[in-house]
Amino acid sequence: MNETDILVISDIHLGSDICNAKMLLETLQSYEYRKLIIVGDLFQDGGVLNDEHFEVIKYLRAYREKIKCIDGNHDPVEESLVNGVIGIHVVKKYHWEMNGKKLCAMHGHQFDKWCFIFSEPFIDRFFLNFMWLLKMVTIKGWSLASWFESFHNEFSRRLADRAIKYARKKNIDMIICGHTHQPVHVKFRGKKSEVDYFNCGAWVENMCSFITIDKDCNIQLHLVSCSAS
Numbered sequence: 001m002n003e004t005d006i007l008v009i010s011d012i013h014l015g016s017d018i019c020n021a022k023m024l025l026e027t028l029q030s031y032e033y034r035k036l037i038i039v040g041d042l043f044q045d046g047g048v049l050n051d052e053h054f055e056v057i058k059y060l061r062a063y064r065e066k067i068k069c070i071d072g073n074h075d076p077v078e079e080s081l082v083n084g085v086i087g088i089h090v091v092k093k094y095h096w097e098m099n100g101k102k103l104c105a106m107h108g109h110q111f112d113k114w115c116f117i118f119s120e121p122f123i124d125r126f127f128l129n130f131m132w133l134l135k136m137v138t139i140k141g142w143s144l145a146s147w148f149e150s151f152h153n154e155f156s157r158r159l160a161d162r163a164i165k166y167a168r169k170k171n172i173d174m175i176i177c178g179h180t181h182q183p184v185h186v187k188f189r190g191k192k193s194e195v196d197y198f199n200c201g202a203w204v205e206n207m208c209s210f211i212t213i214d215k216d217c218n219i220q221l222h223l224v225s226c227s228a229s
Contacts, residue, residue, distance in 0.1 A: 003032045005098075008105065008211035010039035010178025011072070011202035014056060015047020018204045021056045023226040027210065028059060036063065037094060039178040039200060040072025040107030043081055060086045068094050072178065073109035099217040101173040108177030108199070111162035112155075156182040160197050164188045167195045174219065176200060176211065183209035183221055 007028070013019045028036070049057075060067060069088045071079060079090040093106035159180055167175040168188070174196045183201030188194065198219060201209030208224040 004212040006213040011041040013044040015044035021052040105176040108179035
């Protein structure tokens with residue numbers, strides 16, 4: 001059994017066909033922790049839950065006293081759903097202090113200028129469920145997969161920059177986001193401030209990830225190879 005003070009996950013998308021619920025449950029069950037932070041998009045808006053998704057919900061209900069759940073953008077009804085089904089109050093962001101450091105967890109869509117497009121449930125579900133197919137498209141040597149990878153990397157970088165700017169303004173030492181589905185750690189070292197940005201990734205498609213934080217506020221990003229349940 002692994003031990004950590006805080007375990008952080010994001011973008012589970014329960015109800016989506018590409019949610020890795022089984023691997024997520026196995027990972028959660030392999031850890032002893034004081035607090036579990038869910039950084040948004042626990043549920044997929046308009047999704048259909050299967051048996052493995054319900055097993056995750058059952059686990060979260062059992063450990064709800066340890067959980068902090070943050071609102072995301074893929075689940076506009078998440079607050080009432082999480083509160084009603086799991087019994088957890090949903091917050092917009094979560095601030096806390098550890099070992100002299102100020103930390104903040106928020107989903108990250110607040111830093112995404114294109115987020116309004118994915119507020120439409122149909123567009124939201126289409127991109128989430130059929131992105132694997134779009135990546136296979138090749139036209140006269142031009143690969144949509146290569147374009148999307150480049151776009152995704154730039155999107156992730158810009159969101160990190162905006163999150164770091166926000167953290168500097170609020171005197172936050174470490175900020176943790178989700179939203180991009182891309183696990184990453186970015187260090188900003190300025191003359192007057194230092195900020196560490198972490199993105200804990202997602203639990204969809206082939207690569208899943210999560211974050212652990214020990215009692216000394218050491219943060220580690222973990223990658224898990226998996227396939228959709």
